[in-house]
Amino acid sequence: MPINKFERAILKAISHPSYDVKKRYRLERSLKKLKAPLLTPLYRSWDQKVFEGKREILTRVFTPKEDIPKHTIVFFHGGGWVTENIDSYNNICKNLSTYTKSKLISVEYRLAPEHPFPQGFEDCYAVAKQVHQIQAEIGNLPGKIILMGDSAGGNLAAAVALKARDKGEFNVEVQILLYPATYFDHSPSSPFDSIRENGTGYILTAKKICDYMTLYKSTDRDLFNPYFAPLMADDFSNQPRTLIISAEFDPLRDEGEEYGKKLIEAGNEVEIYRMQDALHGYMYLGPRYVHVKKTYDLINRFLNESEGHV
Template sequence: MAINKFMRLALKVLSYPDIDIRKTYPLERSIRYLRLPALLPKDRWQDHTIVSEGRKILTRIYTPEDNTGKNTLLFFHGGGWVTESIDTYNKVCDALARAARSRVISVEYRLAPEHPFPQGLDDCYAAARELFVRPKSFGFDLGRVTVIGDSAGGNLAAAVSLRARDEGEFYIPRQILIYPATYYDHSESSPFASVMENGSEYLLTSKRICEYIDLYKRDDEDLKNPYFAPLLAKDFSDQPDTLIITAEFDPLRDEGEAYGRKLRAAGSRVTIYRMRDALHGFMGLGTGYIHVRRAHALINTFLNGGERDESGR
């Protein structure tokens, strides 16, 4: 559904709260937990703990009734590296598992600012290493493994793929990046038009992204690190087949699409799809929304070997 003038007015009002997430993130987390969806039936999920370098990493495995066993999706949640969790993403991951008829393994990585970069990335990388190097530890046939994430989780998925290539411990064949953060500058000096066009009136503001970046980084040196901002990588070769889904009215739109073009130029098979009339974070709306159903269809096409163009049709 197109964004009409009344929706635009409402979005404009909602996009200007005088709140600094750098000061209020504990409250934001509490509010999100108060809104947790009802717990899913126990036969649809199970928790599994990974141990890496003496550190326990919780994962949650969603298995739909009509699981084909062909695919496993390793999922990294969004939330600006700061606010969300596997609990708050229950609905998103369960819906994805059912739509893709595949297992989804969601990772509870450590959050900033208590655990700044690269600690959350270390957890995501450890989970991926466990899947690819010791798949039998999960107790079931993983089938084909794809890493996937939305927003900050898309950033983490891209960084895990780059790091896997650089360290040479395992190879990731496919990745799905949903409105990913791939750059470090979302101020007025950003090179991307979408930051200016969509950075003040569409819920996720450029100001809020800058605050998340400040919470995630240890210092300004991190801003130059390609595992922090994947678009800064000097080498985009040997990366997975990639599906990138962006949202039309999202400040992160252009940097996500630019990352896809970099991967394509370096030889990867890349599908870039811009979701028309969509806002950042639309995957959390549920399957009653057309954008979520379209995203699920794109993911299914990608997982089963098909391709789509960049037209958004």
């Protein structure tokens, strides 16, 4: 259903232009931690540490309780690289694991601004690399390994796939990017219309995205780094089979879709789907919500088709 006048009034009220992420990110983190859903016995999960040199990276592994997993998903959470964590994403990851019949590995990467780019990205790359190495050496993970993330997590998944290609250390076969951030400019001078059309009044504002980017970057040079902003890559070839799902009323809509177009132009196999009447971050709404159910259907079809690709 389209967003009605009453819903638009509510969205406008909670998307106040004066909200300053740079001043309030610690409070936002604390609130998300308090509201983090508890784990339940309806599925299996456990925490596992990945070691990269002397650094420990926490991951949380989810598996469906009633089904044998068909796929393995390495998942990077959203939150503007600043506010969310694996606890606040328990429900999203649990439901993704359950409804896609997948083993899902959620990554607790380091957050900015305490750990600016590329530190969180390096954590994501290290976990993806080790998971692929385990599969290559032992082969005890179900199906193909899929990189997946939403929002800032979609950015991280795309960046990991680019670096894996550049370094040649492992081969990413499949990636799923949910309303990803792929560009560096979210000011009024952005080349993307969705920044101007959806940059106010829809919870995630263009100002908030600019604030998150400011907290995430180490220097302005990062803005042109493809591992920071994947659309800045010079080469989009040899990338995984890709599903990109954008949201109609999302300021990030056009840059996510543009990334898919760049991949297609470079000869990759890509599906781009725009979720009509959807807002950024809609996966938080749970499996009964029509857009979330549709997303599960799209992912399952895409993964089942991916199993037939060599």
